[in-house]
Amino acid sequence: MSDLAIQARRLTRYFGAKRVVYDLNLSVPRGSIFGFLGRNGSGKTTTLRMILGLLSPSWGESLVLGHDSRCLSPAIRARIGYLAEGHPVHGWMRVKDAQAYQSRFYPRWNDELFQSVLAFFRVDPNTRARNMSRGERAGLCLAMTLAPEPDLLILDDPAIGLDPVARRSLLESMVYATRKADRTIIFSSHLLADIERMADHIAVLDYSILRAQCSLETFRSCVQQFVLTFDGSPPRLPPMRGLIQSISRGSQLRLMLVNVSQDIRTTMQGLGAMRIDEVPISLEDAFVSYLGGTLESDRPTPSPELALSAGGLS
Amino acid sequence: MPFEIAISTGSAVPIYRQIVDQICRGIAAGKLTAGEQAPSVRALAEDLVLNPNTVARAYADLIRDGVLEAQKGKGVFVAKRRPIYTKAERSRRLEASLDAYVNEGIKLGFTAEELHEALERKLAQFQTNRE
Numbered sequence: 001m002s003d004l005a006i007q008a009r010r011l012t013r014y015f016g017a018k019r020v021v022y023d024l025n026l027s028v029p030r031g032s033i034f035g036f037l038g039r040n041g042s043g044k045t046t047t048l049r050m051i052l053g054l055l056s057p058s059w060g061e062s063l064v065l066g067h068d069s070r071c072l073s074p075a076i077r078a079r080i081g082y083l084a085e086g087h088p089v090h091g092w093m094r095v096k097d098a099q100a101y102q103s104r105f106y107p108r109w110n111d112e113l114f115q116s117v118l119a120f121f122r123v124d125p126n127t128r129a130r131n132m133s134r135g136e137r138a139g140l141c142l143a144m145t146l147a148p149e150p151d152l153l154i155l156d157d158p159a160i161g162l163d164p165v166a167r168r169s170l171l172e173s174m175v176y177a178t179r180k181a182d183r184t185i186i187f188s189s190h191l192l193a194d195i196e197r198m199a200d201h202i203a204v205l206d207y208s209i210l211r212a213q214c215s216l217e218t219f220r221s222c223v224q225q226f227v228l229t230f231d232g233s234p235p236r237l238p239p240m241r242g243l244i245q246s247i248s249r250g251s252q253l254r255l256m257l258v259n260v261s262q263d264i265r266t267t268m269q270g271l272g273a274m275r276i277d278e279v280p281i282s283l284e285d286a287f288v289s290y291l292g293g294t295l296e297s298d299r300p301t302p303s304p305e306l307a308l309s310a311g312g313l314s
Numbered sequence: 315m316p317f318e319i320a321i322s323t324g325s326a327v328p329i330y331r332q333i334v335d336q337i338c339r340g341i342a343a344g345k346l347t348a349g350e351q352a353p354s355v356r357a358l359a360e361d362l363v364l365n366p367n368t369v370a371r372a373y374a375d376l377i378r379d380g381v382l383e384a385q386k387g388k389g390v391f392v393a394k395r396r397p398i399y400t401k402a403e404r405s406r407r408l409e410a411s412l413d414a415y416v417n418e419g420i421k422l423g424f425t426a427e428e429l430h431e432a433l434e435r436k437l438a439q440f441q442t443n444r445e
Binding site for chain 1: 321323324325326327328329330356359360363364365366367368371421422
């Protein structure tokens with residue numbers, strides 16, 4: 001069996017003239033918890049839907065659990081758990097209706113797991129889905145996604161709209177789900193704290209293009225912040241490869257850099273600063289700078305040196 | 315176990331590093347004693363709500379540095395002795411940290427004498443702290 005749970009090659013999708021996903025190469029290692037990041041509208045949901053075979057690509061292809069996404073058999077589908085964005089439920093169903101309905105499709109239905117996920121979210125089994133809070137609905141959806149014991153879990157923004165307690169229950173359920181060896185989870189999120197807790201690998205989509213794909217640790221170590229202190233006001237910066245943000249404040253110049261090379265260090269040292277300090281940053285700061293940097297020169301198409309590629313840094 | 319690990323997200327310190335640091339501090343403070351069993355990777359991951367790979371990464375570092383030791387089939391324990399490296403390994407590690415010191419110092423524009431003095435000062439400081 002392949003070491004990849006998901007493999008996408010040159011996956012591309014247009015809606016009319018609008019490019020939503022472009023030339024995406026994605027490799028999700030089996031057994032990983034893979035965080036899928038990107039701003040709203042960057043193409044995350046479209047990508048997941050193509051991988052699931054719910055939407056056909058304009059071109060390109062993807063394999064999921066080693067099978068072509070475009071023609072997944074029911075047996076393969078039963079091994080994939082998909083939580084669609086927004087926690088959709090059938091409003092008229094009570095928990096036991098949902099359970100009776102869903103369990104019939106799945107040979108490996110684990111009712112104990114179903115009940116324990118509901119308990120994590122404190123869902124009263126007699127509530128109708130339409131009367132549930134957002135958190136309870138999320139619990140029901142997640143229970144229905146996990147109970148079939150899928151090998152691959154695809155969670156599209158599972159934390160959306162959840163309060164902190166329900167969010168924690170979600171994360172607890174995800175950790176619980178990893179009790180089964182080799183289970184792969186891919187989830188999209190805007191919550192960097194959740195990514196930090198859960199993800200070992202990440203992919204970053206930006207304006208339909210994959211900007212980074214690597215381990216979380218690699219991402220953190222590749223985005224570095226330096227504070228240069230000058231005697232007087234900082235000089236004008238020469239062009240620096242890998243510079244994603246520069247902020248000048250008083251006699252200090254704060255530089256955010258990706259993939260700092262020896263050349264860049266030499267350039268920095270040549271600026272005449274009294275001192276150069278590397279100041280560690282949080283994942284959130286690294287991510288915001290990476291995607292929302294004040295320098296426009298690298299968008300929408302990043303230079304290959306800037307993008308943390310799967311080939312170079314994984 | 316009264317010893318608790320507290321994880322903060324949004325920190326500049328990666329989570330696996332927070333675990334390593336807190337276990338080392340727990341041992342230094344006597345909250346964890348030699349021979350004590352550490353929670354399993356799975357138990358700690360579920361307790362702290364973390365990716366088990368992150369906990370495994372922290373434990374691997376701690377085992378590599380001789381802080382924890384894994385006993386096959388029994389679990390992970392606080393190591394009995396301070397880590398003892400081979401002579402070659404000790405030299406290698408000292409060499410690596412000297413490289414880092416000298417490189418950084420020269421990069422920052424210090425002269426050889428200044429680096430020398432700084433090292434002397436640091437050693438003297440350590441001596442005073444110990445006495």
